[in-house]
Amino acid sequence: MVGLVAAGALLGSAVAPAPAARADTDPPPITAIADMLQQTMDGLKFQEVIDTDPPTTATAVRALKANSVDKDAKTPEQRAKTYAAAAGNQPISQQPQVDATVIELDANNRPVSAGTVLMSPQYPHGKIIPLDKNFHTSDVRWRQWDDSGWYTNHAQGTIDVVPGRENASTDFMLPYPASVLKLMINFGVLRLVDKGVISLDDTYAYNPTTVSSLCGGATSDTIRNYVDASLTWSSNGASCALLKMLWDHDAVNDLNQTFQNLGLETLQVKETNPANGGHWSNPVTMSSIDTAKLLALINGAPGTVWTASNGNAVTADVLSPSSREFFKKELGDQGMNDVLSTTNWCGADYPAPGIPAVEPQRWIAADGTVTVDGAAYQHDVRPCNANAEVTFAHKTGLVSNSGSDAGIVKSLPGKNGRNYIIAVFSNLGDQYQDPNRPPTAPGAHPVAYSEKYAQLGLAIDKYEASFGGAAAANRR
Known part of the structure; x- marks a missing residue:
């Protein structure tokens, strides 16, 4: 189904004439990449996942609401036990929330075309959000994620993220970003580095005055090492240390204002705890379009x-x-x-192949298997690395009701010209699984995400391989 949808989108793009110049007063166009993204998301049938732990009583709903802070506190071992013990297994109660954006870049890394698609019970086939020439929309009423409200309020949020959008034509509750929020934390840290307030090689003593299960106890390391742990293997402890350091320097409010000044109005690091850098909860928000634009600035143009x-x-x-x-x-x-990329599962029947990205050598053992933070994937990735076509500089995120991935895709030498950014947020965390998900082998890293993420990533990458890079300029 995905192949047919992608092929249709490719054919349509191939024969379409270059768009004429438009005036600022013209409505934003529907781009080819937006159309392809919507068709592919609809064809993937995200609603076919199962819910392993649906709230079945009012008490369960209250518990879900009460546990809406420090959501990343579960360890891989705890998650594995959850998978093994899950007994609820029933179809998801309604269309999942999915927020996806692709930004196509020219040879100078400048954004030239973009597509954003929102999917929810209100928009079950996915709704294309037209973006203006600044890759922005004022016609979405962004709402804060609500764990229990997704079940009890037909997935409609009640807390506005951006004020003054009451008359917007689209009303959408942003999925919680999970560990992709670490992009915002590390952006704030590097802003302090650039201001000369800190140095990457400074040692920071993390001494929380209150200890949370998310952050852990006191540590001491260089800022460089904290950043590395935060971004490459998603250390919560390192990320809490960095966020507390931002609080120590009174830099969190300035960071939020910086995002507003950059026009990234949904990027907000709010209501975290200055005492320990934790309390990661629903007021921390990110949309896929603003996340992709942040990555465009990190990429440089x-x-x-x-x-x-x-x-x-x-x-x-x-x-x-x-x-x-x-x-x-x-x-x-x-x-x-x-x-979105599944190189760690190279050669497996499940999950499906995703973006054909190379696995960094630092994680690969002599037998070709990958171990990250003590968790072994038990698949030889060398064949997939030999056939890899792109690099994928990205950050993933996972909690029970949030799965996310956002990054920059570039072709390896000699491969077809990809140069794009992709960001996907969804409520399909590891509570929601595919019916065909096999049992986890003893001692192996569990497959935590629906393979529909990988199928989406591969479809987008195949499309960009055919019409990527500078050619995207003709499709805006």
């Missing part, structure tokens, strides 16, 4: 990349060239290629 709604000319100089390169290197060393 010349001149004004877009103009914010407040009139600010936004450039990649929001980070220094050295900070951008360091950020990209860390994202490129991502060990968890198991969401």
Whole structure:
């Protein structure tokens, strides 16, 4: 189904004439990539997943609401026990929330075309959100995620993320970003580096005055090592340390204001705990379009990349060239290629192949298997690395009701010209599984995400392989 949808979109793009120049007063266009993204998401039938732990009583709903903070506190071992013990297994109660964006880049890394699609019970086939020339929309009423409200309020949020959107034509509850929020934390850290407030090689003593299960106890390390652990294997402890350091320097409110100044209005690090850097809860918000635009700035591009709604000319100089390169290197060393890319499961019958990304050598043992943070994937990735076509500098996220992945895709030398950014957020965390998911082998890292993420990633990558890079300029 996905292949047919993608092929149809490819054919349509191949014969379409180049769009004419449009006036600022013209409505935003529906781009080819947006159309392809919507068709592919609809064809994947996200609603066919099963719910392993649906709330069946009012008490269960109250418990779900009460547990809506520090959601990343579960260990892989705890998750594995949850999978083994899951007995609820029933079809998901309604269409999942999915928020997906692809931004196509030219040869100079400038965004030239983008597509954003929102899927929910209100938009079961996926709704294309037209973006203006600044890759922005004012016609979505973004709502904060609500764990229990997704079940009890027909997936409609009640807390506005961006004020003044009461008359927007689209009302959408943003999925919780899970560990993709670490992009925002590390962006804030590197802003402090660029200001000369701290250095990457400074040692930071993390001494929380209250201890949370998410963050753990006191530690001490260089900021460089904390950033590496936060981004490459998603250490919660390291990320809490970095966030507490931002609080120590009174930099969190400034970070949120910086996102507003950049026109990334849904990116908000709110209501976290200055005492320990924890309390990651629903007021921490990200949309796929703003996350993809943040990655475009991290990636770097010349001149004004877009103009914010407040009139600010936004450039990649929001980070220094050295900070951008360091950020990209860390994202490129991502060990968890198991969401939109599934290289860690190389050769497996399940999950499906995703973006054909190379696995960084630092995680690969002599037998070709990958171990990240003590968790072994038990698959030889060398054949997939030999056939890899792209690098994928990205950050993943996972909690029970959130699965996410966002990053920068670039072709390896000699491969077809990909140069794009993809960001996907959904409520399909590891509570929701595919009916065909096999049991986890003893001692192996469990398959935590629906393979529909990987199928989406592969469909987008095949499309971009045929019409990627500078050719995207003709499809805006």
